Amino acid sequence: MRETAATAVFEDSRRFLLNLAYRILGSRSDAEDAVLETFLKWRESDHAALDNPRAWLTTLCTRHCIDQLRLAHRARVDYVGTWLPEPIHSETTESPEQMLELSSSLSTAFLLLLERLTPRERAAYLLVDIFDLDYPDVARAIGVQEAACRKLVSRARAGLAEGKVRHAPPRERQEQLLDAFHAAIATGATAGLTALLADEVELCADGGGKVPTLGHILHGKAEVLAFIHDSLRGYWGDYRWLPADLNGGRGVILASAGEVVASVTFAYDELGQVSNIYIVRNPEKLAGLELPGRGAGDG
Template sequence: MTSIDPTAVFEERRRHLFGLAYRILGSRADAEDAVQDVFIKWLAADHASIATPAAWLTTLCTRHCIDMLRDAQRSRVDYVGTWLPEPIQTSTDETPETHALLASSLSMAFLLLLERLTPKERAAYLLYEIFDTPYPQIAEMLDMEEAACRKLVSRASVNIAQGKVRHVTPPQVQDGLLSAFREAITAGSTEALASLLSDDIAVCADSGGKVSSIEGVFQGKGSVLTLISTQLARYWAAYEWLPCEINGGHAILLRANNGEIAAAITFAYNEEGKATNIYIMRNPDKLDGLHFGPEAVA
């Protein structure tokens, strides 16, 4: 390979590598660490012997993330309360096609479904379905036979299809839900919201045991509406509401009087456009990466 600028080559791939790492790990902080580790190893590599830097970087990132995911899964056994993926802001300044891809492959529901897969199933599925990587390259990246990779992707695809999470909910439907949700919190009126919730709607919160929050999962329309109009209304009505884009969907940030983000609320929808899940992020460590502007994620 001819002489190159290693930093420039890496920066061209940074967004791609972060997008892959975040989807594998479900954590912004871990994804950033993974990408930084890859960068350090890339700088120390023999660039003259690397025929295709993009493939080399993706291979290294994938293998590193698989190892990190295995460690993370072991540590989550001791996690306090409900674990949710770390929310990440996404840009609304995308083409309709790009935005649809982000919405279907970054949603909380999708990332949680990926948790059911083995680390290699997860990586193989993402490489093939989201990043359009051919099977021969996936086999090389995972150090497996191509036939085995095809089986990994096939098993993963069945699981993902059963979850019915890779569809895009129209923006106007999401906006209607957010408006009704806010009305229920601030005015105590749940009539409009009730019509937008599925019968088996579920609410859960991730506090990491570091702040106060609801415990367990509230499921069923009646239970959820009572939770929203009583407990959540009591604590949230005074917060500043900041509509934003999180994980490819319309969401809400709640900002306290001291300027800190107190919570991030995201939603999942069924194919009929009714909300099936409300995810509340309260863990301050996972709120650290959120801000009040868009961010692009590959």
């Protein structure tokens, strides 16, 4: 296979590999590194000997991500404060079925649930339930027998309690939340936001020890509203407020002097109320975000 043809074959799979790697690793930058490593090894491979290049690329990328995730889990033990996945731009849709599928595999809440799984469980589950690959193909990709692969997926499904994060309210409801959240920040008026929060809502923030942020998770509507009114309002009052499609739903990017300084995403309960608010302020995790209007990729 000529180099130009080989590159074209890889490019046909790049988006799939990036989507897979991000969901395994929870980091856009690490996912891009995994895809680059896959490409470099693809260039060195004997293409003529490959019956199924897509399967070969999937196997290589998956195994690299599993190795990286093992290392990441060790590093996260020493992470300063709350660890959250790296936010990414995404496209949303008004189709309830498509929105549910997207949010269930891209949402911050779901990616945090995936942290409960072993690296192999996570990869096997994603390949089978999110990317719809057959068990024999997934077993080969992660290097186990098919029976073992089925057990990995079964354990993953049992461990995820998936129903808790598969709730995606209509886009209009999400826009209503953003307006209410902005009003609370801009004017201190929290009545509209209060009505949209679940009683047991939680708020957490990830600064990675690089910028000041919350050192613990806030629990309950009263505590969360007090923090928004008394703290965020003062800190965020002068930031540009930029609604954006993030991690499969409507979120917010905050900017100052042309730089992204924070992102906010949400999770919802079965009633459409906000169950979790996730704030990322770690500059390293915000580096891949584009200010709305400048162009951005999707996940």
